Amino acid sequence: MRRIRWLLVFVALVAAACRSASTSTTADRATGLVGTSWRAEQINGRAVDIAPATLSFDSPTRVSGRASCNLYAAMLTLAGDRVRIERLSTSRMACPPPVMDQEHRFLTALVEVVSLHRHGERLLLIDEDGRVRLALGPSSAGRRGAPG
Numbered sequence: 001m002r003r004i005r006w007l008l009v010f011v012a013l014v015a016a017a018c019r020s021a022s023t024s025t026t027a028d029r030a031t032g033l034v035g036t037s038w039r040a041e042q043i044n045g046r047a048v049d050i051a052p053a054t055l056s057f058d059s060p061t062r063v064s065g066r067a068s069c070n071l072y073a074a075m076l077t078l079a080g081d082r083v084r085i086e087r088l089s090t091s092r093m094a095c096p097p098p099v100m101d102q103e104h105r106f107l108t109a110l111v112e113v114v115s116l117h118r119h120g121e122r123l124l125l126i127d128e129d130g131r132v133r134l135a136l137g138p139s140s141a142g143r144r145g146a147p148g
Contacts, residue, residue, distance in 0.1 A: 033057040037065075038123050038136035043105045045132070051099045053106045054139055055123075068103035069095035074110070083116050083125075109133035 040053040054065035057076070063085060064073040074088040088111060094100070113125040113133055125134040 034059055037139040039139040040106060040134055041122070041137050042135040043102065043109055043133070046105075048102065048106075050102045051095070053102070055110070055134075055136060067106050069093055069099050070103060072107065081115055083113060085110050085113060106134070 034057050037054060037056040040048045040055070042048060043053070048068075051068040052066060053068045055063055056065050058064055058073075059076075060078065061076050062073065063076045064071070066072075067090060070091040070093050072088055072090040074085045077084040077086070088107065090107070095103070109125070109127075110133075112127045114128050115126045117124045117126065121138055123136045124132050125136070127133045
């Protein structure tokens with residue numbers, strides 16, 4: 001009887017540790033990104049070489065940046081290993097067609113992202129099919145920069 005009681009206590013402790021670990025993972029990831037700013041290096045495997053595009057984590061629930069031509073802001077949801085960027089709003093400036101094309105590709109990729117992964121100094125934003133939609137490097141655009 002005593003062994004069963006200890007086994008139940010052990011199982012309860014393991015379950016509690018797992019529950020708090022998954023909660024802190026989400027919170028730690030959000031906290032670790034807040035205040036960082038990133039610049040797009042690739043969009044769908046294509047180099048960003050026309051105009052800079054950036055992504056800044058303003059809070060655990062908000063991102064913003066420059067999409068190449070226009071400024072944007074969006075809501076951010078981090079839940080476990082999942083990320084969702086939605087309710088995107090942008091300014092409405094017009095730029096040359098190549099810049100507007102890059103901006104369209106950037107914004108489309110941004111809202112199709114479902115997870116993010118750090119790979120060295122890079123932040124990779126991944127879609128539902130496991131494709132890297134955006135590869136970003138740290139930016140020092142007046143912010144703390146990306147943690148290493």
